[in-house]
Amino acid sequence: MGGKVYLVGGGPGDPGLITLKGAEVLAKADVVVYDRLVNPALLNHARPEASLVFVGKEPGKHALSQEEINSLLVRYAQEGKVVVRLKGGDPFVFGRGGEEAEALKEAGIPFEVVPGVTAAIAIPAYAGIPLTHRDYVASFTVATGSEDPGKEGSNLNWESLAHNGTLVFLMGMAHLGTIVQKLQEKGMPGDTPAAVIQWGTTGRQQQVMAPLKDLVQEVEKAGLTNPAVVVVGEVVKLSRELAWFAGGP
Amino acid sequence: MGGKVYLVGGGPGDPGLITLKGAEVLAKADVVVYDRLVNPALLNHARPEASLVFVGKEPGKHALSQEEINSLLVRYAQEGKVVVRLKGGDPFVFGRGGEEAEALKEAGIPFEVVPGVTAAIAIPAYAGIPLTHRDYVASFTVATGSEDPGKEGSNLNWESLAHNGTLVFLMGMAHLGTIVQKLQEKGMPGDTPAAVIQWGTTGRQQQVMAPLKDLVQEVEKAGLTNPAVVVVGEVVKLSRELAWFAGGP
Known part of the structure; x- marks a missing residue:
């Protein structure tokens, strides 16, 4: 089966504010690529065997550059994996989700956006x-x-x-x-x-x-x-x- | 037990975009007071015995006036009921949730806001x-x-x-x-x-x-x-x- 990437908004902090759809796609992910501002409690929605990959974005200091994150998402999906890109808040509100979507589109990877509570x-x-x-x-x-x-x-x-x-x-x-x-x-x-x-x-x-x-x-x-x-x-x-x-x- | 009102954002339309917390409070509500722009599928989260009250707000045409809605929320809570005020989108983004919160505060009714995906x-x-x-x-x-x-x-x-x-x-x-x-x-x-x-x-x-x-x-x-x-x-x-x-x- 081909891979796919979900760009998911994890909400503002309270783990009860993730959406049903966000929790659902987390539960079927093979890989979860997540940021510093995501509440770690949200990772409990993932299956025990899912890989959890921290890409630690902080303002002015990125564990991985945006380009490296884009490549990572593409590579996992090309391996046939279901990937959740989990962000704090909403992926399209200063989340650089637009850039990630562009990279996925360019690589021909199917993706969906799961908006979050900003x-x-x-x-x-x-x-x-x-x-x-x-x-x-x-x-x-x-x-x-x-x-x-x-x-x-x-x-x-x-x-x-x-x-x-x-x-x-x-x-x-x-x-x-x-x-x-x-x-x-x-x-x-x-x-x-x-x-x-x-x-x-x-x-x-x-x-x-x-x-x-x-x-x-x-x-x-x-x-x-x-x-x-x-x-x-x-x-x-x-x-x-x-x-x-x-x-x- | 005293009543309480939850001002809940139902999200933009896709029923998967309600929050976990929104679905949870719906599942314990005695009364759900909902608008025209709420996806009816969300009402399935309520218990079969919950009362579902449609207050049908449309632009320029309200089934109930805002004051009547405020009074309704206060009255149900005073009867000791758990009330969910379910709105499309987010309750504090043009949802008049601020006015409802003010009315509840004034009447001494405890309330919580459950933000939604706008x-x-x-x-x-x-x-x-x-x-x-x-x-x-x-x-x-x-x-x-x-x-x-x-x-x-x-x-x-x-x-x-x-x-x-x-x-x-x-x-x-x-x-x-x-x-x-x-x-x-x-x-x-x-x-x-x-x-x-x-x-x-x-x-x-x-x-x-x-x-x-x-x-x-x-x-x-x-x-x-x-x-x-x-x-x-x-x-x-x-x-x-x-x-x-x-x-x-």
Whole structure:
């Protein structure tokens, strides 16, 4: 039988937030190729005889390069194996799933995408923050925070980001200071409610809420680092009322 | 035992895309309060003796008003029942889950949010469109298309929308013509790749790809209507290569 690759979103951290389909394909995989941000508990869905291959992507530091990961997926599939490429969150939201799909397509390997619950939406939800709300906002934007906002030719339009709906930055801690500064430079008020949530949806969830202008200081005080999600916008203040998740496994 | 409400995202249509936790709470519910855009197959997770209550929200036409739905959730929980409020997609992405959570909080009813796979990400994924891609774009914006973009005091900043990353409009068909016109007025090039995907992730999935300026005409020709997702941006062209979903059950 020919091999096949499933690009699977493992969800934001809480192992209950993988999809039924994600758990199903994990249970039939011969090989699971997984990242650092995947909850290890998800690997329990795999058969005991499945090979579990860690490719340890961290921002700025990859155990394997993206090209090596692409080649690995192609090679396993060419050996006739059922391969699950398991990623944190959703594979097509800053997961480089698009590049993996392109490599598979080029090599003639059949693949399917199994979308996941993205950290961008679920982590704020676990902190009591709905990204949209009829009384406040009709759109939200999700951006990568791992790109240096100060660099030449940044792909982000800060002018637009500062005048839009709710903003979410994934992996935003390395450049948090610059993000906060850029938004204010482009006209976002310093008293806009903001939050940083680390290890969201898991028992280790910790969060800090502060006006944008004080965010960096408050986050440093609390000692929060990546993996963390940054949320900026009026809806953040709903957290005071709607926070429901007390942590726990 | 006291009642409790779970605000559950049912995912974008494919019943395999509900989360494990979503299926679990459905299996213990006394009452399931569900919308029109929920795949009826998900109700099979409920116990045979559970009450299934349809509250049939459609854009501009609600079987029950939001206030009536809020009251219903409170009343069932006050009767000591385990209530699942089942929504299409994610409860906090234009699902009015924030308002329901506020009503529950105010009435002193314990609640949990079970995030779901949002249609905004998964439906493009099933059409072979990754919303982000290292070579093209570092952010995406999700907006409601059910608000008339021409009305006074629109909550959407069209200037920003036209100069940002990938755009996704949920329920965008009623105002598609105005959306396309507004984006071009604000400077988005008419040859920007765009797509409309109807009934995405289900066996009825149909899609149209066209440059922004021709989108309305092509969509009319194909006869697509809501429920549909509109995607605008360079990543849409990846669909030609990456489309993998052939429809199905």
